[in-house]
Amino acid sequence: MIRHIISAVQFKEPKILNSILDKAEEMEDDYKKGKLRPVLKDKILASVFYEASTRTRFSFESAMIRLGGTVIGTENASEFSSAIKGESLADSIRIIGNYADVIVVRHHKKGASKFASKFSKVPLINAGDGTGEHPTQALIDVYTIRKEKGRLGNLKVALIGDLKYGRTVHSLVYLLAQEKNIELFFVSPEELKMPVTFLNYLKVRGIPFKEVVDLKEIASEADVLYVTRVQKERFKNPRKYEKLKGFYIVNKEIMQLAKKDCTVMHPLPRVDEISPDIDSDPRAAYFRQAENGLYVRMALLDYVLNNKK
Ligand code: NCD
Numbered sequence: 001m002i003r004h005i006i007s008a009v010q011f012k013e014p015k016i017l018n019s020i021l022d023k024a025e026e027m028e029d030d031y032k033k034g035k036l037r038p039v040l041k042d043k044i045l046a047s048v049f050y051e052a053s054t055r056t057r058f059s060f061e062s063a064m065i066r067l068g069g070t071v072i073g074t075e076n077a078s079e080f081s082s083a084i085k086g087e088s089l090a091d092s093i094r095i096i097g098n099y100a101d102v103i104v105v106r107h108h109k110k111g112a113s114k115f116a117s118k119f120s121k122v123p124l125i126n127a128g129d130g131t132g133e134h135p136t137q138a139l140i141d142v143y144t145i146r147k148e149k150g151r152l153g154n155l156k157v158a159l160i161g162d163l164k165y166g167r168t169v170h171s172l173v174y175l176l177a178q179e180k181n182i183e184l185f186f187v188s189p190e191e192l193k194m195p196v197t198f199l200n201y202l203k204v205r206g207i208p209f210k211e212v213v214d215l216k217e218i219a220s221e222a223d224v225l226y227v228t229r230v231q232k233e234r235f236k237n238p239r240k241y242e243k244l245k246g247f248y249i250v251n252k253e254i255m256q257l258a259k260k261d262c263t264v265m266h267p268l269p270r271v272d273e274i275s276p277d278i279d280s281d282p283r284a285a286y287f288r289q290a291e292n293g294l295y296v297r298m299a300l301l302d303y304v305l306n307n308k309k
Contacts, residue, residue, distance in 0.1 A: 001307060004117040005125045005300065008135040008171035012178050021143050023299035024292070031066065031295065038068025043305050046100035047073035048092070049127070050083070050107045051233075055268060056127045056137070059293035060104050063301055066294070072100060090119045097121040102304055105129075108233075123304040131165045131234055137267050138171035140296045144289040145224060148263045153180035158218055160187040160248055161228035161273055163194040168267040169228055173198045177207050184209040185218045189247050191240070192230070215248050219257040225250065227266045227273050251275035258283065265289050 002010050011017045030036045045064040047057055053075075061071045074080040081092060089107070093116045096103055103120055105113050106127040113126035128134045146152050157176060159169045163186055173194070176182050184202065186194045186209060193211065202209050212218055219225070227250055235241040250264060255278050258264075266274055266286040278284050 003123055003304070004113075004120065005123070005135055005304065006114045006117060007126070007133050008138045008174035010135070011139065011175060014178065017139075017142070017175070017178070020139060020296070020299050020303060021146060023302060024139075024143050024295040027298040027302075028292075028295040031298075036066055036298075039302055040064060040067040040069035040305055043069040043101045044099065045069055045071045045073075045301070046096045046103045047071060047075075047127075048077050048081070048096060048103060048105045049073070049075055050077045050105075050112075051128065053106055053127070055290050055293055056106065056134075057104075059290075060125075060127065060297050060301075063294055063297040067298055067301065069101075069301070073104075089116050093117075093119045093124070094121075102301065125300070125304070128167055130167070131170075131231070132167055133171045134167040134267075135171045136297060136300060137168045137293075138175045139300065140289060140293050141168070141172050141226070141265065141267070142175050143296050144265060144285060144292050145263065147292070148285050148288070149223065149261075153182065155179070155181075155223045156183045156185065156218075156221055157224040157226060158185040158187055158215075158222035159194070159226050159228070160215060160250075162192045162230045162244075163188045163228070164192040165231035165234040166228040169194070169226070170198060172226070173201065177202055177205055182207055185222060186211045187213070187215050187218065187248070189213060189244055191244060192247075215250075215254065216257060219254050220259065223259065223262060225254075225258065225262060225264045227264065227270070229266075229269060229271050229273060232271075246272055248273055249275055250278065252277055255281055255283065 102123045104125045110130035110132035113129045117124040230245045264284045
């Protein structure tokens with residue numbers, strides 16, 4: 001039983017991962033049939049976001065409300081909570097735990113959610129900790145891959161863009177590493193390579209991977225093209241960001257090279273790394289991926305709030 005959701009590594013046991021994905025499927029089905037039950041009635045979710053968010057916060061809050069619960073929170077905790085008066089994250093979490101049954105935290109500092117969880121008397125969910133991880137997004141990503149491809153193993157997956165600062169790809173590596181017959185392509189400019197910790201994690205497990213700079217080199221081989229945004233907010237030097245932001249653009253030309261049954265994903269928001277020209281291509285799955293956020297987060301909230309085991 002997982003109490004706080006901090007890292008995707010916590011889902012490495014297939015039994016836990018599959019039970020979440022199956023539950024999300026059930027939630028999706030019930031939702032679409034108008035048969036959702038209020039399984040989170042009388043529960044309160046506190047959303048505590050120190051960094052910007054659209055999908056993550058709205059889908060967590062929507063998931064909570066759709067399942068009969070209620071939501072309290074602040075969309076800009078750095079300014080609108082007592083953080084601006086100098087209160088520590090530890091104290092804020094200690095206090096919020098008195099008023100809510102689950103706390104969802106997004107913070108600019110890597111490791112902040114793990115730290116905060118030590119002071120939380122209720123389950124705490126990491127909704128992104130700086131350049132660290134984003135485990136619930138990775139669960140949405142594997143849910144999407146399973147739905148789009150009908151399988152999670154036997155896949156060549158290309159992770160493209162900002163692999164250094166992008167927290168979604170970090171968590172996704174942990175989940176994909178558990179699957180059978182996975183091959184990974186890390187496509188990034190030299191400056192934004194996947195950190196060594198993750199490469200070592202794969203090496204120890206014997207998972208084949210290849211690092212490339214040129215997207216065209218692997219575009220025709222990958223079953224999944226997972227594109228990411230260059231993380232502007234992590235750059236100290238804005239000129240460096242300007243230089244790297246348009247490094248990859250997935251457009252019609254790339255889609256012509258890609259497999260006929262390839263799946264294009266992106267955690268969103270996109271800036272210019274995916275051309276809107278390909279939005280109507282049936283292989284473009286990023287808007288379906290964002291929709292899946294609702295179902296997976298319903299399953300996760302049900303798991304942390306109702307699983308008594
Ligand atoms: C991502 C994030 O916040 O890490 N967005 C999301 O939660 N879907 C990706 C990003 O901001 O680039």
